[in-house]
Amino acid sequence: MSSSIGRILTLTTFGESHGQALGGVVDGFPSGIEIDEDFIASEMARRRPGSTSLGTMRNEDDTPEILSGIFNGLSTGTPIGFVIWNKTQRSADYSEIAHKYRPGHADYTYDAKYGIRDYRGGGRSSGRETCCRVFAGALAKLFLRKYGISVNAGVIEAGGIKAEGYEWNPPFPGPLYAPQNKNLDAMINAIKEAKMETDSVGGIIECRVSGMIPGLGDPVFDKLDATLSHAVMSIGAVKGIEFGSGFAASRKRGSENNDPIRAEDGKPVFLSNNAGGILGGISNGDELVFRVALKPTASIAKEQLTVTDNMENTTIEVHGRHDPAIIPRAVPVVEAMTALTLADHLLFLRAYER
Numbered sequence: 001m002s003s004s005i006g007r008i009l010t011l012t013t014f015g016e017s018h019g020q021a022l023g024g025v026v027d028g029f030p031s032g033i034e035i036d037e038d039f040i041a042s043e044m045a046r047r048r049p050g051s052t053s054l055g056t057m058r059n060e061d062d063t064p065e066i067l068s069g070i071f072n073g074l075s076t077g078t079p080i081g082f083v084i085w086n087k088t089q090r091s092a093d094y095s096e097i098a099h100k101y102r103p104g105h106a107d108y109t110y111d112a113k114y115g116i117r118d119y120r121g122g123g124r125s126s127g128r129e130t131c132c133r134v135f136a137g138a139l140a141k142l143f144l145r146k147y148g149i150s151v152n153a154g155v156i157e158a159g160g161i162k163a164e165g166y167e168w169n170p171p172f173p174g175p176l177y178a179p180q181n182k183n184l185d186a187m188i189n190a191i192k193e194a195k196m197e198t199d200s201v202g203g204i205i206e207c208r209v210s211g212m213i214p215g216l217g218d219p220v221f222d223k224l225d226a227t228l229s230h231a232v233m234s235i236g237a238v239k240g241i242e243f244g245s246g247f248a249a250s251r252k253r254g255s256e257n258n259d260p261i262r263a264e265d266g267k268p269v270f271l272s273n274n275a276g277g278i279l280g281g282i283s284n285g286d287e288l289v290f291r292v293a294l295k296p297t298a299s300i301a302k303e304q305l306t307v308t309d310n311m312e313n314t315t316i317e318v319h320g321r322h323d324p325a326i327i328p329r330a331v332p333v334v335e336a337m338t339a340l341t342l343a344d345h346l347l348f349l350r351a352y353e354r
Contacts, residue, residue: 009029015129016121018118021083022129023084025080029080031076033075044064044135046329054328061087065082065083065085082132100308100314105122134332134333134336137338143346150210150211155176155203158190159191161186194325200322204291216342223282232338235330244276260272277289294326297324299320300318
């Protein structure tokens with residue numbers, strides 16, 4: 001099982017949703033970076049269970065215990081080890097489904113691959129694993145600050161209701177972490193209605209990166225959009241990604257989709273951004289823009305058809321503390337995976353230039 005990502009800046013995670021703890025190692029992180037603990041805490045708070053009225057009732061403080069790699073408030077350049085203790089797990093909630101496969105979950109596929117699965121919240125396939133990503137992403141954001149690069153994401157669709165008339169003015173407030181728009185209340189109500197009906201909804205998150213520099217990404221297999229796709233698609237609920245004009249580009253002519261270029265102060269200026277800030281897999285210095293689609297939370301209390309691990313037909317109702325929509329708490333996770341990927345590319349470019 002691969003639990004690592006990155007080339008120069010790498011993240012390796014461990015732990016299960018209902019195990020004793022989760023944690024990981026961030027390796028290749030540069031030395032001398034000031035570690036803002038208040039900023040890290042604020043990033044963790046956006047993702048943690050119980051952080052939003054639209055999410056799970058499970059309440060974890062998700063305070064990372066840093067084991068190595070930081071001294072006197074600065075990164076030392078050595079591996080940063082950390083652990084996040086599970087404190088309020090209730091494994092008994094899953095005892096009734098120990099031999100049933102939950103529709104929409106990885107239960108069957110884990111069994112098929114490994115011959116064993118942790119049915120308590122899904123083990124490694126649980127969204128709880130993303131707390132490690134947010135911690136590592138917070139470190140990456142602190143590194144990117146040195147270069148004036150800022151990563152922000154927000155919910156632009158929930159339960160099929162699209163945000164309309166919004167301005168991109170992050171950071172976005174809870175509980176939805178969406179930009180202010182005329183449909184904001186309707187978006188929130190769509191999630192609340194699904195919760196009342198013991199159901200769930202999905203949505204779309206947009207991510208924008210300002211302060212980008214040209215030259216990040218490599219031709220062919222390690223294109224910036226390819227590695228970002230890999231990182232973001234590794235988030236369990238994500239089912240699709242598009243950059244710039246995305247799928248709409250397939251319905252345009254080249255004269256409409258190409259971004260005109262002019263020179264200002266000796267630098268190129270793009271008059272539109274259908275490319276989403278990436279050309280040929282390499283950043284062009286314009287704002288990086290992409291959107292990700294997230295499926296509805298798989299754990300719902302409605303009765304569903306399924307089978308047991310002995311291939312007997314049965315039904316299942318998944319009770320416990322689950323999010324009616326994962327999208328609000330996924331916002332910092334999308335930002336984290338983006339920041340990690342950009343930081344890795346930036347370090348690779350820095351090494352290449354030497």
